Amino acid sequence: VNETMVTIVGNAATDVRYSTTSAGVPLASFRLASTERRYDRQQGAWVDGETSFVTVWAWRWMAENVVSSVSKGDPLLVAGKLRVREREQDGKRTVTVDIDAWALGHDLSRGTSAFRRAVRARP
Amino acid sequence: VNETMVTIVGNAATDVRYSTTSAGVPLASFRLASTERRYDRQQGAWVDGETSFVTVWAWRWMAENVVSSVSKGDPLLVAGKLRVREREQDGKRTVTVDIDAWALGHDLSRGTSAFRRAVRARP
Amino acid sequence: VNETMVTIVGNAATDVRYSTTSAGVPLASFRLASTERRYDRQQGAWVDGETSFVTVWAWRWMAENVVSSVSKGDPLLVAGKLRVREREQDGKRTVTVDIDAWALGHDLSRGTSAFRRAVRARP
Amino acid sequence: VNETMVTIVGNAATDVRYSTTSAGVPLASFRLASTERRYDRQQGAWVDGETSFVTVWAWRWMAENVVSSVSKGDPLLVAGKLRVREREQDGKRTVTVDIDAWALGHDLSRGTSAFRRAVRARP
Numbered sequence: 001v002n003e004t005m006v007t008i009v010g011n012a013a014t015d016v017r018y019s020t021t022s023a024g025v026p027l028a029s030f031r032l033a034s035t036e037r038r039y040d041r042q043q044g045a046w047v048d049g050e051t052s053f054v055t056v057w058a059w060r061w062m063a064e065n066v067v068s069s070v071s072k073g074d075p076l077l078v079a080g081k082l083r084v085r086e087r088e089q090d091g092k093r094t095v096t097v098d099i100d101a102w103a104l105g106h107d108l109s110r111g112t113s114a115f116r117r118a119v120r121a122r123p
Numbered sequence: 124v125n126e127t128m129v130t131i132v133g134n135a136a137t138d139v140r141y142s143t144t145s146a147g148v149p150l151a152s153f154r155l156a157s158t159e160r161r162y163d164r165q166q167g168a169w170v171d172g173e174t175s176f177v178t179v180w181a182w183r184w185m186a187e188n189v190v191s192s193v194s195k196g197d198p199l200l201v202a203g204k205l206r207v208r209e210r211e212q213d214g215k216r217t218v219t220v221d222i223d224a225w226a227l228g229h230d231l232s233r234g235t236s237a238f239r240r241a242v243r244a245r246p
Numbered sequence: 247v248n249e250t251m252v253t254i255v256g257n258a259a260t261d262v263r264y265s266t267t268s269a270g271v272p273l274a275s276f277r278l279a280s281t282e283r284r285y286d287r288q289q290g291a292w293v294d295g296e297t298s299f300v301t302v303w304a305w306r307w308m309a310e311n312v313v314s315s316v317s318k319g320d321p322l323l324v325a326g327k328l329r330v331r332e333r334e335q336d337g338k339r340t341v342t343v344d345i346d347a348w349a350l351g352h353d354l355s356r357g358t359s360a361f362r363r364a365v366r367a368r369p
Numbered sequence: 370v371n372e373t374m375v376t377i378v379g380n381a382a383t384d385v386r387y388s389t390t391s392a393g394v395p396l397a398s399f400r401l402a403s404t405e406r407r408y409d410r411q412q413g414a415w416v417d418g419e420t421s422f423v424t425v426w427a428w429r430w431m432a433e434n435v436v437s438s439v440s441k442g443d444p445l446l447v448a449g450k451l452r453v454r455e456r457e458q459d460g461k462r463t464v465t466v467d468i469d470a471w472a473l474g475h476d477l478s479r480g481t482s483a484f485r486r487a488v489r490a491r492p
Contacts, residue, residue, distance in 0.1 A: 003131065003132040003133070003157060003159060003348075004129065004130075004131045004132070004133075004157050004159070004175060005129065005130050005131075005251050005325075005376070006127065006128065006129040006130075006205060007127070007128050007129075007374070007376045007448045007472075008126065008127045008128075008205070009126040009127070009448070009471075009472045010126070010127075034126060034127050036126060036127070036204075036206075037126065039285070044287075050206060050208065052127060052205065052206055052207035052208070053207055053209065054207055058477070058478075061478060061479075062477055062478040065477040065478065065479075065480060065481045066477050068481050069477055069481045069482050069483070069484070070477070071484075074484055074486075075484075075486070076474070077446060077448060077472040077473070077474045079251075079376045079378070079446060079448065081159075082129060082131070082175060082205070083159075083173060083175055084175035084176055084177055084220050085173065085175070086176060092215065094218075095217075095218035095219075096218075097207050097218065097220055101478075102249075102378075102478075103249075103376075103378045103446040103476050103477075103478055104446070104474075104476070104477050105445070105446045105473075105474025105475045105476050105477055105482065106474045106475065106482055106484040107472050107473070107474050108427070108431055108434040108435050108438055108439075108472075108473050108474055109427075109430060109431040109434065109470075109471075109472055109473070110430075110434075110486065110487060111434060111484055111485050111486040111487040112434045112437050112438045112485050112487065113438050113474065113475055113482040113483060113484045113485070114438070114482060114483040114485075115438070115440075115443055115475040115480055115481070115482045116480050116481050116482070116483075117444070117479060117480040118479060118480040118481065126471075126472075128253070128374050128448075130251070130253045130349075132325070132348075132349045162408065164413075167410070181354070181355075184355060184356075185354055185355040188354040188355070188356075188357060188358045189354050191358050192354055192358045192359050192360070192361070193354075194361075197361055197363075198361075198363070199351070200323060200325060200349040200350070200351045202253045202255070202323060202325065202374075224355075225255075225355075225372075226253075226255045226323040226353050226354075226355055226372075227323070227351075227354050227355070228322070228323045228350075228351025228352045228353050228354055228359065229351045229352065229359055229361040230349050230351050231304070231308055231311040231312050231315055231316070231349075231350050231351055232304075232307060232308040232311065232347075232348075232349055232350070233307075233311075233363065233364060234311060234361055234362050234363040234364040235311045235314050235315045235361070235362050235364065236315050236351065236352055236359040236360060236361045236362070237315070237359060237360040237362075238315070238317075238320055238321075238352040238357055238358070238359045239357050239358050239359070239360075240321070240356065240357040241356060241357040241358065249377065249378040249379070249403060249405060249406065250375065250376075250377045250378070250379075250403050250405070250421060251375065251376050251377075252373065252374070252375040252376075252451060253373075253374050253375075254372065254373045254374075254451070255372040255373070256372070256373075280372060280373050282372060282373070282450075282452075283372065296452060296454065298373060298451060298452055298453035298454070299453055299455060300453055327405075328375060328421060328451070329405075329419060329421055330421035330422055330423055330466050331419065331421070332422060338461065340464075341463075341464035341465075341466065342464075343453050343464065343466055
């Protein structure tokens with residue numbers, strides 16, 4: 001039961017940050033910018049709307065593939081679980097918005113990709 | 124093209140706030156708390172995870188139906204467009220997380236509902 | 247990992263069929279008709295598109311709540327897992343399209359609902 | 370208002386078929402096989418479940434990028450609109466299940482991809 005599913009199309013707004021947890025699990029993250037496209041009836045054309053920023057997290061083999069495939073600026077499609085966390089720090093409320101990816105890829109509506117299957121894959 | 128689709132299950136964490144825009148469009152909003160349920164293999168049981176809070180917005184007829192149907196604490200299912208907005212205010216960065224609902228209802232996995240069709244409905 | 251997530255808005259096209267499995271698990275199902283709404287630029291108006299039919303399945307407490315809440319014609323919002331099954335029967339290929347609901351409710355964009363929380367709820 | 374959103378992870382089960390409509394619009398399609406992965410508590414391991422087959426459709430620039438990027442067997446992530454069509458043909462009922470993709474990419478949980486941005490992109 002995965003209760004907050006989000007599917008988001010956007011661009012990597014940063015390079016990928018790669019690390020491993022203390023238990024040795026690979027972990028990759030980057031910021032994703034998603035700019036809404038909407039049809040403006042008055043202009044009779046598609047126009048840009050607001051931009052949302054989220055942090056995308058990939059784990060295990062996906063982390064390794066993301067760090068070797070994704071660069072800042074790349075157009076991406078991400079499906080995963082949304083997490084919104086609020087914290088009090090030094091009297092200030094901070095909010096972070098994260099997506100734990102369960103699948104992620106370059107968006108073929110905006111370019112081509114040459115895929116190479118990993119020797120090891122998802123469990 | 125609706126590029127950031129989210130489907131979220133949770134509970135109304137506030138009562139519904141209802142207003143109309145300056146153009147006379149009905150508008151309803153409330154906070155939604157979504158607590159992750161995950162299977163803990165060690166315990167062999169489902170346990171609560173973290174809670175995410177978002178603000179849900181309903182417009183037009185949906186706003187009118189939401190204000191007359193939803194109370195604080197109600198379990199809900201919401202599908203809509205995710206918006207994450209960052210603003211600088213008085214030198215502080217604030218982040219708001221909103222969902223513009225395109226459909227919304229009481230979650231029948233957690234209770235029963237008696238439905239009454241509106242005289243007027245979605246366009 | 248729930249790999250084929252679908253969120254669908256439509257109307258119950260049949261009454262709910264309720265049964266229990268041989269293991270005593272409550273099970274409810276009904277047909278859902280979803281008619282696409284799209285903006286026609288030439289007419290400058292929203293028009294009906296094609297209608298898709300799927301079978302929605304609810305289990306356990308949700309099954310009990312669905313059978314006591316949902317009637318033929320009701321507008322609904324369903325989130326769940328899509329299954330497309332192909333079978334050969336007597337030399338004919340048949341295809342069935344099912345959604346195992348993980349949440350389901352009356353769509354408040356098309357009416358009001360009076361909700362009553364169940365004594366027992368989702369695990 | 371896009372009322373039947375589906376996000377699906379699977380593998381291309383055929384090569385891509387490419388054509389243009391009578392109006393000259395590029396169009397690409399292929400079959401996608403999605404095999405459910407579920408955690409089996411008795412085995413204490415992830416196992417394969419059933420396989421769903423759908424036909425994926427890409428239009429315009431996405432069609433051109435798909436035909437030059439996707440091969441039979443490739444792991445993919447697709448987000449789009451679900452359509453289930455029933456027809457009577459020669460006294461037989463046939464059902465087709467299609468997804469009109471609004472985004473589509475190689476799944477980086479199962480390999481790496483080298484992306485090249487198209488000169489022309491989505492509207």
